[in-house]
Amino acid sequence: MIWGIFGGLATVYGPVAAVFILYPLTEWLGSFAGIGELRLLIFAVIVLLVLLFMPRGLTPWVRDKIETQCPRCKQRNGGWKKICRLCGAALQTQVSRAQRLVGHQ
Numbered sequence: 001m002i003w004g005i006f007g008g009l010a011t012v013y014g015p016v017a018a019v020f021i022l023y024p025l026t027e028w029l030g031s032f033a034g035i036g037e038l039r040l041l042i043f044a045v046i047v048l049l050v051l052l053f054m055p056r057g058l059t060p061w062v063r064d065k066i067e068t069q070c071p072r073c074k075q076r077n078g079g080w081k082k083i084c085r086l087c088g089a090a091l092q093t094q095v096s097r098a099q100r101l102v103g104h105q
Helices: 002-007 013-030 038-053 058-066 097-102
Strands: 067-069 076-078
Touching (some): 002 038
Antiparallel strands (some): 067 076
């Protein structure tokens, strides 16, 4: 359950990515003699921070950072593309902070 929450419930690859990130992290933290069982507390803090700052999970947050949405057809395209792969409309490459806050495209 925690893997799905961390990675993102709406994706298949989110929980898989969470397992590959969090499990080695907890094992690595457990290898330090001074940390001991504090690794579980550190793990819980990491998961809580993700829940606070990325409520949909880690993978949707990463996807939003690398993809842009077409203003015409709402198709998600790679951030490096200049035109939409579905409808051919020009993609807006830079969105100002004010436009992001208001939600205008």
